[in-house]
Each structure stands twice: as C-alpha cells, then as structure tokens.
Amino acid sequence: MSSESPRRRRPTAALALVTVGLILMGGLYAAAGSLASPAQAETSEASPALLEEGSVLYKEGCSSCHGLNLEGVPADSVGKGNPKQNGPSLIGVGAAAVDFQVSTGRMPVGATGQQVVAGRSSYNEEEVAALAAYVASFAPGPAIPSEEDLDTTDASLAEGGELFRTNCAQCHNFAAQGGALSNGTYAPAIDPSRPDHIWEAMLTGPQSMPVFNDTTINPDEKKAIIKYIQNINAAPSPGGAPLGTVGPVSEGLLIWTVGLGALIACSVWLGAKAK
Amino acid sequence: MSTTQRAVATTTTWVDDRTGAGKWLKKNLRKVFPDHWSFMLGEIALYSFILCLLTGVYLTLFFNPSMKEVVYNGSYAPLNGIKMTQAYESTLRVSFDVRGGLLVRQVHHWAALLFVAAVSVHMLRVFFTGAFRKPRELNWVIGVGLMTLAILEGFAGYSLPDDLLSGTGLRIAQGIVLAIPLVGSYVSSFLFGGEFPGTDFIPRLYSIHILLIPGILLGMLTAHLLLVWYQKHTQFPGPGRTNKNVVGFPLFPVYVAKAGGFFFIVSGIITLIAAMFTINPIWLYGPYVPDQVTAGSQPDWYIGWLDGAVRVIPNWETVLFGYNISWNILLPALIIPGIMFTLLALYPWIEAKATGDKREHHLLDRPRNAPTRTGLGAMGLTFYVLMWISGGNDLIAQAFSWSINSITWTIRVLLIVLPPLVFVITRRTCLGLQRRDRDKLLHGRETGIIKRMPSGEYLEVHAPVSSATRAKLVASRESDYAPIEAPPAVDANGVKAPKKGRLGVKLSNFYFANRVIPPTDEEIAEGQHHAADDLETVRPSGQITSGH
Numbered sequence: 001m002s003s004e005s006p007r008r009r010r011p012t013a014a015l016a017l018v019t020v021g022l023i024l025m026g027g028l029y030a031a032a033g034s035l036a037s038p039a040q041a042e043t044s045e046a047s048p049a050l051l052e053e054g055s056v057l058y059k060e061g062c063s064s065c066h067g068l069n070l071e072g073v074p075a076d077s078v079g080k081g082n083p084k085q086n087g088p089s090l091i092g093v094g095a096a097a098v099d100f101q102v103s104t105g106r107m108p109v110g111a112t113g114q115q116v117v118a119g120r121s122s123y124n125e126e127e128v129a130a131l132a133a134y135v136a137s138f139a140p141g142p143a144i145p146s147e148e149d150l151d152t153t154d155a156s157l158a159e160g161g162e163l164f165r166t167n168c169a170q171c172h173n174f175a176a177q178g179g180a181l182s183n184g185t186y187a188p189a190i191d192p193s194r195p196d197h198i199w200e201a202m203l204t205g206p207q208s209m210p211v212f213n214d215t216t217i218n219p220d221e222k223k224a225i226i227k228y229i230q231n232i233n234a235a236p237s238p239g240g241a242p243l244g245t246v247g248p249v250s251e252g253l254l255i256w257t258v259g260l261g262a263l264i265a266c267s268v269w270l271g272a273k274a275k
Numbered sequence: 276m277s278t279t280q281r282a283v284a285t286t287t288t289w290v291d292d293r294t295g296a297g298k299w300l301k302k303n304l305r306k307v308f309p310d311h312w313s314f315m316l317g318e319i320a321l322y323s324f325i326l327c328l329l330t331g332v333y334l335t336l337f338f339n340p341s342m343k344e345v346v347y348n349g350s351y352a353p354l355n356g357i358k359m360t361q362a363y364e365s366t367l368r369v370s371f372d373v374r375g376g377l378l379v380r381q382v383h384h385w386a387a388l389l390f391v392a393a394v395s396v397h398m399l400r401v402f403f404t405g406a407f408r409k410p411r412e413l414n415w416v417i418g419v420g421l422m423t424l425a426i427l428e429g430f431a432g433y434s435l436p437d438d439l440l441s442g443t444g445l446r447i448a449q450g451i452v453l454a455i456p457l458v459g460s461y462v463s464s465f466l467f468g469g470e471f472p473g474t475d476f477i478p479r480l481y482s483i484h485i486l487l488i489p490g491i492l493l494g495m496l497t498a499h500l501l502l503v504w505y506q507k508h509t510q511f512p513g514p515g516r517t518n519k520n521v522v523g524f525p526l527f528p529v530y531v532a533k534a535g536g537f538f539f540i541v542s543g544i545i546t547l548i549a550a551m552f553t554i555n556p557i558w559l560y561g562p563y564v565p566d567q568v569t570a571g572s573q574p575d576w577y578i579g580w581l582d583g584a585v586r587v588i589p590n591w592e593t594v595l596f597g598y599n600i601s602w603n604i605l606l607p608a609l610i611i612p613g614i615m616f617t618l619l620a621l622y623p624w625i626e627a628k629a630t631g632d633k634r635e636h637h638l639l640d641r642p643r644n645a646p647t648r649t650g651l652g653a654m655g656l657t658f659y660v661l662m663w664i665s666g667g668n669d670l671i672a673q674a675f676s677w678s679i680n681s682i683t684w685t686i687r688v689l690l691i692v693l694p695p696l697v698f699v700i701t702r703r704t705c706l707g708l709q710r711r712d713r714d715k716l717l718h719g720r721e722t723g724i725i726k727r728m729p730s731g732e733y734l735e736v737h738a739p740v741s742s743a744t745r746a747k748l749v750a751s752r753e754s755d756y757a758p759i760e761a762p763p764a765v766d767a768n769g770v771k772a773p774k775k776g777r778l779g780v781k782l783s784n785f786y787f788a789n790r791v792i793p794p795t796d797e798e799i800a801e802g803q804h805h806a807a808d809d810l811e812t813v814r815p816s817g818q819i820t821s822g823h
Contacts, residue, residue, distance in 0.1 A: 156356075157353045158352075158353055158354055158356045159356075161353050161354065161561060166564075166566065169439075169569040169570065170568050170569065170570060172570060173571050174439065174561070174569035174570075175559050177571075179570025179571050179673060180570075180668075180670070180673045180679045181679075182678075183679075184676070184678035184679075186676075231353060232559075235353070237553055237556075238377060239377060239381060239552070240381075240550060240553050241552050241553060242553050242556070245556065246571050246670055247569075247571045247573045248573045249573050249576075249666075249670050252576025254548070254552060255392055255548075256392055256576070259388070259545070259548055260396065263319050263393075263540070263544060264312070267315040267316070267537075270315065270533055270537060271312030271313075271315060272312075273310075
C-alpha cells in the first residue's frame with residue numbers, strides 16, 4: 001500500500017464516493033416520488049432518512065433486476081431470454097422478504113443457477129433495515145418480526161416438533177438437515193438458521209418454499225417451530241455421533257466401510273499363516 | 276503326549292464314560308478345516324446373528340408391541356404430551372429409561388445391518404469361487420433362503436418401533452402389496468386387518484419378527500452348518516491340495532480358539548460401533564402419523580436396492596378391463612427382485628447345464644479360471660449396486676448439488692449400458708489373467724534380467740515357477756471345460772437331431788467358446804525345463820531361487 005494517500009486508497013473510498021453521489025441523486029428522486037404519491041407514505045412508519053438511504057441502496061443494488069419502481073423486469077430484458085433471470089416485482093413483498101433475502105446473502109444474486117444460494121450478506125444490518133423499509137414503503141406486506149414475536153420462552157417444544165414434522169420435515173428432513181427437491185433445487189439445512197430468518201421464511205415462502213401465513217400457522221405455532229428447530233442443535237445426541245442425522249443411508253455406509261472393513265481386516269489377520 | 280492331545284483325551288474320555296460318544300467326539304474334534312480369510316465371512320454373519328438373538332431377548336423384556344394409543348409422559352421432553360402407540364412409547368422407554376437399553380438397541384440394530392452385509396459378502400465369495408457346485412447345490416439354495424429371510428427379518432425389525440420412518444416403510448410395503456394384480460387389496464386387508472395402518476399389524480409383525488422368522492433362520496442355519504460339516508469345507512488349490520483331501524488345521528485346538536476368539540472380536544467391534552454411533556434415532560423421527568413424512572426417508576441398506584429400483588422405474592401404468600396395473604411398482608418391487616432371486620437360486624444348475632459336469636468339486640475355482648461366471652457375477656453386482664445408489668439419489672443430489680432428475684436419468688441409462696459392459700470387461704480381464712498364468716507355466720516367470728545375444732538381440736531371461744505357484748496354476752485344468760459340440764443337424768441315417776439338448780449346447784458355447792486351454796503336463800515340463808536352462812545361462816549357480 002502506498003503511503004502517499006492512504007485515505008484515497010482505502011477499499012471503502014470508492015464505495016463511499018458512489019454512495020454520497022447516489023444519496024444526493026436518490027434523495028432528490030425519492031423526495032420527488034413521495035410528493036407525487038402521498039398514499040405510499042402511509043404504509044410505512046420509517047423515518048424519511050432511512051427511506052432515503054434505502055432508496056439509494058435499492059437503486060444501486062436491486063433496481064437493475066427489480067425495476068426502478070419495484071415493478072420487476074421481464075425476463076428478456078435482463079437475462080436475454082433466460083426466464084430464471086427475471087426480477088419479480090417487489091411491490092407488496094414486505095420488509096420480511098427483503099430482510100430474509102438480503103441478510104441471508106441470497107440477494108443480490110451472485111450467480112444464476114437452479115436456486116439462489118445463501119452466503120455472506122453484502123449489506124450491514126442498518127443497510128438491510130433501510131432497504132426493507134424502502135421496499136415496505138411501496139405497499140403493505142409481511143413485517144420483520146419483533147423481539148416479542150421471537151420470544152420462545154413460553155412456546156411448547158412438543159407442539160413445535162409435531163408442527164415441524166407435519167409441515168417442514170417433508171422437505172427439510174426430520175432433523176432440519178435439508179433435502180433434495182426436483183431439478184437441482186433443494187430445501188436447505190435450517191438448523192443453523194437465525195430465528196428471525198425462519199420466521200420470515202415461513203411468512204414469505206422464498207423460492208420453492210410455500211407460504212405459511214398466520215392463518216395457516218399462527219404466530220404462537222411459529223414460535224413453537226422455531227423453538228423445536230433450535231433445540232435440535234442444542235440437544236445432546238444420546239446415541240453417540242449422529243452421522244449427519246440423514247437416516248439409514250449413512251448408517252449403511254458406516255457398517256459396510258468401518259464395520260465390515262474392520263472385521264475383514266481381522267479375518268485376514270486370523271487367516272494369515274503363522275510366521 | 277502333547278498338551279493338546281492330553282486335553283482331547285481327557286475330554287473324550289469324560290464324555291465317553293457318560294454318553295458313549297467319545298469316539299465320535301474324538302474323530303470330530305480332530306476334523307480338519309482349511310485356512311483362508313474369506314472362509315470367515317460366514318462366521319461374521321453367524322456371530323452377528325447370535326448377537327441379534329441375545330440382544331433381541333433383552334429388548335423383548337421391555338418392548339410392548341401394541342398399537343394402542345397413549346399420551347407420552349416420559350423423560351424425553353420434546354415428545355411430552357404427544358399421542359403415540361405403545362410400541363413407539365415402549366421403544367422410547369427402552370432408549371431413555373431402561374438401563375443399558377439404548378446401547379442394547381443400537382447393538383441389535385448394528386448387528387442386524389452387519390448380519391445381512393456379512394451374508395451378502397459370504398455369498399459373493401461362494402459364488403465367485405464356485406463353491407456352490409456339486410455336491411453343494413442344496414446348501415447354496417439354503418443360503419439364498421437364509422439371505423431372503425435375513426432381509427425380511429431386518430425389515431420386520433425396522434418396522435416395529437412405529438416411528439415415522441418405520442411407518443413410512445410399512446406404507447410403501449403396503450403399496451407394493453396393493454400393486455399385486457387382482458388380489459392386492461384383499462391381501463392388504465388381510466395383512467393389516469382392514470385399512471392401513473389399523474391396530475393389528477405391529478402385534479402380528481412382532482410374532483413374525485421374534486418367533487417365526489428367527490425359528491426358521493435357526494433351523495436353516497443348522498442345516499447349512501451341518502451340510503458344511505458333512506460335505507467338508509472347500510479349499511483353494513495349492514500344493515498338496517486335491518479334490519479328495521482337506522489341508523488345514525484341526526478343529527481342536529486351532530479353530531476352537533480362532534472361532535471362539537473371532538466371536539468376541541465381532542461382538543467387540545459391534546458393541547464399540549453401537550457405543551460410538553447413533554443408529555435409528557427414533558426420538559427424532561417422532562411417532563408414525565400417516566400424514567407426516569420426512570425428506571430422505573430411506574430403508575436400511577439391504578432394502579435400499581429395491582427402493583432404488585422403485586425410484587428409477589418410469590411411471591408406467593396400464594388400465595386393463597377397468598383394473599389399474601401399476602408397472603411402476605410391480606416391476607421394481609416384485610418382478611425384478613423375483614427374477615434376481617430365482618436366477619440366484621438356480622445358478623448352480625444353469626452352470627451345470629453349460630459344463631455338463633457331474634463330478635464333485637471340493638477344490639475352489641480361482642475367479643479368473645471361470646471367466647464367464649465371474650463376468651456374470653460382476654454384471655449382476657453392477658446392476659445391484661446401481662439400484663442401490665439410486666436408493667440414495669436424494670442424498671447424493673443434496674451432497675453434491677446435483678439435480679435429482681439428472682441422477683435418475685443417468686442411472687436409468689447406466690442400468691442398461693453398464694452391466695453388459697462390465698460383463699465383457701471382466702471376462703476379458705479373466706481371460707487375460709489366464710493367458711498370463713498359462714505363459715508362466717509354458718515359459719516360466721519373468722526375471723527382469725535382460726540377456727544380449729551374440730547377434731545383438733535382447734531377450735528376457737525366464738525362470739521356473741515354484742512348486743507352490745505351479746500347483747496353484749495347474750488347478751486351472753479343474754475349471755476348464757470344452758464347449759459341448761452340437762450334434763449334426765441330420766445324422767448318417769437321415770434322422771433329424773432331437774431338439775433336446777440344444778439349450779445346453781448354446782449355453783456351453785456361451786460359457787466356454789473363448790476359453791484359454793490350460794497346458795498339458797508335458798508342455799509344462801518342457802516349458803519349465805526350458806526356463807531352467809534359460810536361467811542357467813545367466814546365473815549358473817542358480818542364485819535366483821525360483822520364487823514368486
């Protein structure tokens with residue numbers, strides 16, 4: 001690193017410069033936009049500053065696929081005919097969807113494939129909140145859960161297990177280890193997931209997942225499910241190493257390799273000629 | 276008198292004084308068995324079966340095979356207040372409240388997995404070495420029966436705890452029963468006492484699992500071992516070993532010690548595995564409820580190939596006179612395994628038809644010396660393993676981020692292409708190995724010494740093979756058959772040849788048309804003599820002792 005201009009050389013310098021520029025432009029645009037349609041302002045209680053930041057971030061990172069006004073972009077104008085590369089409209093998806101997609105690193109999309117993969121988020125918490133508030137300001141939608149929503153102290157573990165096995169295990173496996181779906185899509189392992197993300201995923205149904213809204217699974221039941229999923233990781237494994245908790249396949253693999261392998265080695269030893 | 280002799284004498288005298296069986300005992304305690312590691316695979320199966328019996332008895336003391344519904348209120352908190360059957364509840368009790376219960380349950384389950392695995396490997400050994408030939412065809416059939424029963428017994432055990440996985444397995448089994456044309460729905464009603472799952476099935480399955488099948492298994496196992504005793508154990512070819520003797524060690528003290536010790540090794544390793552690795556964590560699966568299922572619902576490994584077959588067969592169905600024929604279930608779950616087990620049981624007679632051989636065989640084949648059999652075995656094994664892999668297609672898709680649909684299609688194609696390819700490659704490999712053996716007999720072994728001739732030519736010096744190697748190689752004659760020649764279509768009197776026997780001719784030509792003919796004694800003597808002379812030219816003192 002050169003010592004002449006350390007500040008200009010910082011990796012964040014370019015980002016900061018662009019951000020400042022965009023905030024100016026975006027701020028003006030957002031101000032103009034909110035003046036033009038006062039109805040949108042009612043759908044969000046977020047501060048204008050937050051909305052402004054969100055607007056800037058949105059235009060910078062999201063608008064190329066989801067459109068400048070969240071209206072979505074048809075397939076052929078983004079991905080040259082690849083239907084998987086279109087950006088759906090975000091009007092009415094709610095803050096929960098934005099928080100889930102962006103803070104799990106799924107959005108912005110890194111590479112296209114059968115399924116958008118989770119990873120490290122490109123935004124910090126504050127930026128995610130700004131984006132979520134901005135998107136939610138367009139139309140009402142599922143909100144980010146509050147701490148109260150996620151308080152599982154009074155939730156029933158057994159009920160959570162029952163609900164989990166009925167609604168979740170068929171794709172995510174009995175121990176939340178995930179499973180394969182058709183054509184290269186999959187249900188990810190959810191035992192390391194954050195409670196707010198599990199809540200949001202149920203509410204918004206990302207990718208192949210169906211929506212479990214509050215009439216299908218009410219908030220108390222959601223809490224119970226979250227409690228159960230978190231308990232899977234926290235509980236000790238009474239039978240010894242869990243072998244991935246994926247069922248009999250790993251057990252079969254172990255008995256054929258370690259079990260039979262060791263015994264055949266012993267047979268060879270016993271059958272060897274004495275020297 | 277040596278210590279062992281004295282020990283035998285004292286024991287036999289003691290028994291003789293009381294039962295008069297001393298003479299019999301004396302003879303049989305000195306019965307000779309040949310030594311080879313692969314002869315112990317059956318022992319692994321036997322010992323894991325004994326372990327299953329012992330642990331099974333302990334489990335019956337606490338397991339309650341009832342489908343009566345109760346509300347759980349025990350020491351596993353995440354299931355408290357959940358409705359379940361007594362079968363599942365008592366399995367939870369065995370796992371969490373009975374002293375040593377979880378360990379015994381895990382030993383039982385791991386030993387069962389090992390039992391079927393060892394039976395399978397033992398069967399492969401018997402197949403590839405031709406140990407099923409006369410006079411052991413019946414024992415082969417008993418073995419196939421034991422294998423089938425072992426699989427059924429395992430599946431029954433898997434289904435008893437009434438957890439989500441066992442219920443899902445039973446549901447599939449019931450689906451297979453339903454797929455039987457005409458009688459399917461009646462048979463299902465009969466088995467389950469009405470609609471699935473009902474309340475009768477687990478108690479019924481329990482009697483089958485702890486009484487009926489183990490009883491038959493024990494009886495057949497006894498017959499299996501008695502026949503081995505009576506017919507004597509086969510041996511691999513080697514110096515001094517013929518079709519009429521058994522070269523090895525006496526039962527007492529060598530095999531009593533080895534086999535007794537091996538039992539403890541098998542129990543020790545299984546117990547160690549059971550103490551270290553979870554098997555079938557039923558508390559995580561939860562009780563069986565027909566509207567629940569988990570991703571990655573798989574059977575234990577020995578049913579895996581059938582599950583895999585169900586997964587790869589396309590969704591074929593035909594409607595005949597208003598009845599639905601579900602080929603998508605019938606083919607993979609009944610027809611394919613039916614054909615495979617029938618072929619397996621009949622194989623000794625199929626091969627006997629091709630060889631036309633009525634002799635007794637106590638000397639084993641080296642797999643290379645029976646190229647067509649080895650090729651067919653490898654082909655069958657490939658078919659089996661592909662279906663086995665298919666049974667885990669969802670986990671493979673998940674682990675490698677592949678598309679499950681691509682895996683299914685790949686396996687469909689491989690199931691048709693790969694087995695014949697493996698057959699051809701294996702047979703060619705065997706023939707190649709046979710040619711190398713033949714070369715060793717005819718020209719001696721290669722020494723790696725290069726000799727330059729006066730003309731400038733370079734030659735590799737060969738040396739005679741050792742007598743032990745020679746005994747092993749010459750045994751290829753025992754496995755050699757000339758293809759049966761077809762009788763002329765019309766004989767000298769103008770009578771057409773009978774149709775009978777044509778199949779044998781065809782089969783024989785399929786098996787032996789490409790054979791490598793083993794050299795005669797004269798050819799070998801000449802070849803070895805030549806090799807000895809050859810060696811003499813470079814190492815007159817014979818410093819290179821004929822090894823290898």
